Amino acid sequence: MSVVINISLNEGLFLRNPQDSVLGRNIIKHSILIIAEIGFEAFNFKKLAQEIKSTEASVYRYFENKQVLLIYLVSWYWEYVAFLIKINTLNIEDPRKKLEIIINSFVFAALDNPATPYVDESKLQRLIISEGTKAYHTIDVDEKNDKGFFLNYKELIKMVADVVSEINPNFKYPIAFATNLFEMSNNHIYFANHLPRLTDVKVPKNNYEEVEIMLNYFADKLLADN
Amino acid sequence: MSVVINISLNEGLFLRNPQDSVLGRNIIKHSILIIAEIGFEAFNFKKLAQEIKSTEASVYRYFENKQVLLIYLVSWYWEYVAFLIKINTLNIEDPRKKLEIIINSFVFAALDNPATPYVDESKLQRLIISEGTKAYHTIDVDEKNDKGFFLNYKELIKMVADVVSEINPNFKYPIAFATNLFEMSNNHIYFANHLPRLTDVKVPKNNYEEVEIMLNYFADKLLADN
DNA sequence: TTATAATGATAGTATAACTATTAAAAATAA
DNA sequence: TTATTTTTAATAGTTATACTATCATTATAA
Numbered sequence: 001m002s003v004v005i006n007i008s009l010n011e012g013l014f015l016r017n018p019q020d021s022v023l024g025r026n027i028i029k030h031s032i033l034i035i036a037e038i039g040f041e042a043f044n045f046k047k048l049a050q051e052i053k054s055t056e057a058s059v060y061r062y063f064e065n066k067q068v069l070l071i072y073l074v075s076w077y078w079e080y081v082a083f084l085i086k087i088n089t090l091n092i093e094d095p096r097k098k099l100e101i102i103i104n105s106f107v108f109a110a111l112d113n114p115a116t117p118y119v120d121e122s123k124l125q126r127l128i129i130s131e132g133t134k135a136y137h138t139i140d141v142d143e144k145n146d147k148g149f150f151l152n153y154k155e156l157i158k159m160v161a162d163v164v165s166e167i168n169p170n171f172k173y174p175i176a177f178a179t180n181l182f183e184m185s186n187n188h189i190y191f192a193n194h195l196p197r198l199t200d201v202k203v204p205k206n207n208y209e210e211v212e213i214m215l216n217y218f219a220d221k222l223l224a225d226n
Numbered sequence: 227m228s229v230v231i232n233i234s235l236n237e238g239l240f241l242r243n244p245q246d247s248v249l250g251r252n253i254i255k256h257s258i259l260i261i262a263e264i265g266f267e268a269f270n271f272k273k274l275a276q277e278i279k280s281t282e283a284s285v286y287r288y289f290e291n292k293q294v295l296l297i298y299l300v301s302w303y304w305e306y307v308a309f310l311i312k313i314n315t316l317n318i319e320d321p322r323k324k325l326e327i328i329i330n331s332f333v334f335a336a337l338d339n340p341a342t343p344y345v346d347e348s349k350l351q352r353l354i355i356s357e358g359t360k361a362y363h364t365i366d367v368d369e370k371n372d373k374g375f376f377l378n379y380k381e382l383i384k385m386v387a388d389v390v391s392e393i394n395p396n397f398k399y400p401i402a403f404a405t406n407l408f409e410m411s412n413n414h415i416y417f418a419n420h421l422p423r424l425t426d427v428k429v430p431k432n433n434y435e436e437v438e439i440m441l442n443y444f445a446d447k448l449l450a451d452n
Numbered sequence: 453t454t455a456t457a458a459t460g461a462t463a464g465t466a467t468a469a470c471t472a473t474t475a476a477a478a479a480t481a482a
Numbered sequence: 483t484t485a486t487t488t489t490t491a492a493t494a495g496t497t498a499t500a501c502t503a504t505c506a507t508t509a510t511a512a
Contacts, residue, residue, distance in 0.1 A: 133359055194362070200402045
């Protein structure tokens, strides 16, 4: 028996659902691997097609262009993190404990999950950390937003912000703090690996424990009732 | 009489110092305007050359490529913010007051300064907000870092982190908090303008007051001695 | 089995990101 | 002031990217 998680994403993100065919799943799988390896700028559909022994034209039948494919991958990740949070907080009452699990889920998202056979979670997380914000730092962000391309991220943030408000209803910026937790998590892993003078934490051998401790420290200070 | 601020940047960032010639200053001036208008991806040296009535080849004599030009602009901005902070905190003793001025300087950086005749600060800030992180989110970040391309940012962060430690020597993550102040400042202005559901603040007509208040709120909570 | 859809193979266009060469103009030094 | 050097402009060319179009082939579904 095997369980397969099916992540559902906005239909506008693709021309043909990549989850429904071998070629589609290959596109997802190998685009993650290639982008994680050579970076988003050097990545293109020709290289991807060569890797999966298909053609550029075939890849274009699934995704409008590489920018939208990136948004797809990022949305997939956000949905996956939301899924992890939901199952891990299922029986938890205490909101502070819930937030702890949320923070831990950012880290846990790097563990490979056999229920997602065509996604290497560890590589995908690396991609998110180094390329993720390029998904929404584009000149046409408003049009893309109108098409609902960022809904998954917004829903995830809303979920976290609600927990923040539960912990301390008087805290004035629950949404900003929720987005900040994500951004900090990604940024400081990146800084620790590449620009260590921009952070206080270390991540030896991709052990993100210090990042987790830091985020909880920030949460405690910010959400203390004083 | 006129005062002209000369920002000094790492020599590795350019092939010929753009501050030393009319063409060079034109490159700086118009690259800011064009990138702020059409975004970094659509920007290229041909469009820039057309705008300043020069040629692609001439632009290439100043900058290796558009990525390095972006780092130059971003570094220029960081140096400028550092300069603003220094003159505005000159006679201030109280570190909490200093941090308030630092936070205010992020906002103030958008005011046009006649002492920098070839830089439109307001446009440059918009560029930093929407494209800034692309300067260091590149596959060759380590090599660029080795060449000292990000020193200006690091120095600025160090200066802010020192103030943070002055306010509360027991605070465990002064550097992370300093970088976070910058990132939050930029991100939440961007979110307020493009993805409002990712923040709690509003920036009507580029009035960044709410962002300033939020950052000070975070600073107070985080640096309170408890 | 036939129709329909998905994929592959191939070709072509416009633009980007450079590099090279030579001539003209501008700056500077003798 | 002229001669020399440096900078810029004009032009052309190369390789790669980001697509689009067409048609043949293969898989799938009715």
